[in-house]
Amino acid sequence: MVEARWADTSDDFRLAVTVSALAELLRNSPFTPDVSLDQVGAERPASRVTRARASGVRRTGRLSDQAQLTRSPRGGSERERRIENHRNHVVERRLPVLGAHGLVALDLIAHGADGGEAFLPSSAASPYNPAASISTARMPYFSSSSNLPSTGS
Amino acid sequence: MSLSKTKIGRRPATVLLTFALIGAACSANADSVDNAESSRQQATSDAAGGHSQDSQTTEVVARDERPVGESADSAVRADATTAADATTAADATTAAEPGSDDGFFVDEKPVELEGTFHDYGVRPFVLTSQDPFSTFALDVDTGSYSIGRQYLSNGQLPPVESVRVEEYVNAITYHYEAPSHGLGLEAEGGPSPFNHDNVVVRIGVQAMEVTNSERPDASLVFVVDTSGSMDRDNRLGLVRRSLDLLVRELGPNDQVAIVTYSNSATVVLEPTSIADNEEVIRDAIASLRPDGSTNLEAGLEKGYELATEALVSEGINRVILASDGIANVGLTDPTRLSTMIRDDADQGIQLVTVGVGMSDYNDVVMEQLADDGDGFYAYVATDDEAARLFGDELVGTLLTVAIDGKIQVDFNTERVAAYRLIGYENRAVLDDDFRNDSVDAGELGAGHQATAIYELTLHDGVVAQDSLATAALRWEDPETGLVTEARQEIRVSGRGSVG
Numbered sequence: 001m002v003e004a005r006w007a008d009t010s011d012d013f014r015l016a017v018t019v020s021a022l023a024e025l026l027r028n029s030p031f032t033p034d035v036s037l038d039q040v041g042a043e044r045p046a047s048r049v050t051r052a053r054a055s056g057v058r059r060t061g062r063l064s065d066q067a068q069l070t071r072s073p074r075g076g077s078e079r080e081r082r083i084e085n086h087r088n089h090v091v092e093r094r095l096p097v098l099g100a101h102g103l104v105a106l107d108l109i110a111h112g113a114d115g116g117e118a119f120l121p122s123s124a125a126s127p128y129n130p131a132a133s134i135s136t137a138r139m140p141y142f143s144s145s146s147n148l149p150s151t152g153s
Numbered sequence: 154m155s156l157s158k159t160k161i162g163r164r165p166a167t168v169l170l171t172f173a174l175i176g177a178a179c180s181a182n183a184d185s186v187d188n189a190e191s192s193r194q195q196a197t198s199d200a201a202g203g204h205s206q207d208s209q210t211t212e213v214v215a216r217d218e219r220p221v222g223e224s225a226d227s228a229v230r231a232d233a234t235t236a237a238d239a240t241t242a243a244d245a246t247t248a249a250e251p252g253s254d255d256g257f258f259v260d261e262k263p264v265e266l267e268g269t270f271h272d273y274g275v276r277p278f279v280l281t282s283q284d285p286f287s288t289f290a291l292d293v294d295t296g297s298y299s300i301g302r303q304y305l306s307n308g309q310l311p312p313v314e315s316v317r318v319e320e321y322v323n324a325i326t327y328h329y330e331a332p333s334h335g336l337g338l339e340a341e342g343g344p345s346p347f348n349h350d351n352v353v354v355r356i357g358v359q360a361m362e363v364t365n366s367e368r369p370d371a372s373l374v375f376v377v378d379t380s381g382s383m384d385r386d387n388r389l390g391l392v393r394r395s396l397d398l399l400v401r402e403l404g405p406n407d408q409v410a411i412v413t414y415s416n417s418a419t420v421v422l423e424p425t426s427i428a429d430n431e432e433v434i435r436d437a438i439a440s441l442r443p444d445g446s447t448n449l450e451a452g453l454e455k456g457y458e459l460a461t462e463a464l465v466s467e468g469i470n471r472v473i474l475a476s477d478g479i480a481n482v483g484l485t486d487p488t489r490l491s492t493m494i495r496d497d498a499d500q501g502i503q504l505v506t507v508g509v510g511m512s513d514y515n516d517v518v519m520e521q522l523a524d525d526g527d528g529f530y531a532y533v534a535t536d537d538e539a540a541r542l543f544g545d546e547l548v549g550t551l552l553t554v555a556i557d558g559k560i561q562v563d564f565n566t567e568r569v570a571a572y573r574l575i576g577y578e579n580r581a582v583l584d585d586d587f588r589n590d591s592v593d594a595g596e597l598g599a600g601h602q603a604t605a606i607y608e609l610t611l612h613d614g615v616v617a618q619d620s621l622a623t624a625a626l627r628w629e630d631p632e633t634g635l636v637t638e639a640r641q642e643i644r645v646s647g648r649g650s651v652g
Contacts, residue, residue, distance in 0.1 A: 001646040002342030009343035012327040020322050020606045021346045027316035029275050
């Protein structure tokens with residue numbers, strides 16, 4: 001069945017769609033300028049949001065750490081600095097549109113097997129673009145360890 | 154989920170036009186998009202017959218059955234770049250535009266994580282009035298996801314061309330219902346995160362589960378790249394540990410052979426039964442040392458030669474290639490290498506490619522070889538990932554339960570205005586070839602899953618219970634040769650209006 005609201009879809013559906021949106025962004029798909037994952041979480045039942053809060057602080061920290069890794073200037077030659085600048089440029093252009101949900105999905109993918117539910121506090125600044133603040137964000141899709149990414153299938 | 158037998162409707166021919174939503178962002182990918190799409194011959198909808206099925210039906214059919222009177226008009230498609238919305242696309246391309254003077258772009262790729270990838274483009278929206286059928290081969294590869302994860306773990310974005318969306322989606326495990334035999338098919342839809350006016354539909358395929366004790370005996374040939382480029386712990390070291398783990402999981406009636414290749418190929422271990430020889434096999438694995446250049450052709454040739462000699466009738470016969478994908482001696486072109494192994498695949502010897510390492514890693518070779526070798530491609534960066542591939546999911550890694558699996562979605566032109574398949578760019582199958590069982594498609598191992606996501610633009614006036622499309626899944630049982638087709642109708646829920 002095709003549902004009108006995210007709340008009526010399954011966890012698996014939301015997870016698959018979120019990951020596909022993230023991958024579309026990572027490959028610069030032309031269909032992503034207006035991508036928004038905020039409603040995915042906003043329509044979720046409160047109980048799941050509550051459970052999601054538990055791992056929120058840890059994940060927020062990870063995102064920040066990852067952003068620092070990505071954005072921190074490196075020493076070395078002019079060529080290496082130019083490469084680093086290019087990376088930062090790409091990050092700034094490609095990731096702000098993800099919104100908080102996408103960023104947490106990015107974190108999930110980057111850290112893979114940790115999985116679990118995630119929550120970002122409201123009004124946090126995007127680690128990838130300080131000018132783009134993140135609204136209340138919940139990431140309730142990863143409700144069990146059985147969704148952990150698999151290597152071979 | 155109801156199951157019943159039914160006859161499959163006819164699919165007359167039509168033409169394809171691309172939808173004008175694809176932006177100038179695709180201009181850089183135009184050739185690749187052409188590759189993915191130009192091979193698609195299209196069939197017109199026999200709408201009356203195409204949407205009157207039960208919610209799911211399954212049918213076993215004879216090989217090579219094709220709809221009577223099916224023919225293919227010349228495929229006509231609008232050039233993606235000329236149909237572009239330049240405004241929409243501009244943002245997406247600027248960052249990756251060679252030669253731009255914005256002060257950011259550099260010609261050189263990042264030094265440490267450089268690899269060889271191929272950009273297959275992005276599928277455009279397709280008008281159902283021009284082509285109501287979407288056909289593609291199933292894919293259970295996950296290499297692209299693992300590579301992306303490796304980049305992100307290093308605090309960097311993966312190269313755009315390394316991202317194959319379907320492999321990211323398929324890297325996640327979903328809760329699909331496992332069928333008792335063959336493949337199961339299900340579908341679900343909801344709002345689109347890409348455009349609030351659209352909907353997305355997810356099509357899920359689940360292969361039957363088989364336990365390790367239930368699987369047939371296996372004859373495995375490890376073809377291990379021991380060239381100089383493998384001289385790192387996260388390459389040959391990881392391969393040694395992975396194969397050691399695999400051997401521990403095998404049963405006494407399984408057998409293993411080992412071929413290494415650098416300047417040339419060497420048989421390190423002749424086909425050897427696990428029974429009473431496990432230590433011998435593990436010692437052989439531990440003895441692998443890097444040296445010299447990379448003659449992948451010689452390694453594959455010798456590996457398949459051994460696999461043919463050690464062929465287990467009605468058993469599992471696999472060549473497992475572990476490499477960083479670099480080939481610099483002998484045949485190096487992936488297409489020619491693939492041609493070399495195609496005949497062996499037809500004899501039932503399937504290829505699993507396991508990629509390791511990142512600097513100079515060749516994703517193209519590893520993926521293409523697995524496709525043409527009727528196997529699948531995984532990338533392993535850590536011992537945990539190896540444990541998953543050769544431990545938790547060993548049976549799926551070894552045992553194929555469906556071959557030449559493909560999907561064809563028949564969209565209701567009265568309800569769906571346009572659609573786009575997200576990903577699967579290098580998995581296109583001609584619409585007319587959906588029931589041509591000689592066409593190579595996708596293989597699924599026991600317990601494997603494949604997921605496809607479509608974004609749909611609906612016509613106005615779609616109401617509850619309207620049928621939007623019918624998905625058909627077709628595959629061959631590798632044991633019996635029987636071809637089965639299952640169908641799943643995709644309807645609008647009664648809980649509210651969509652689109």
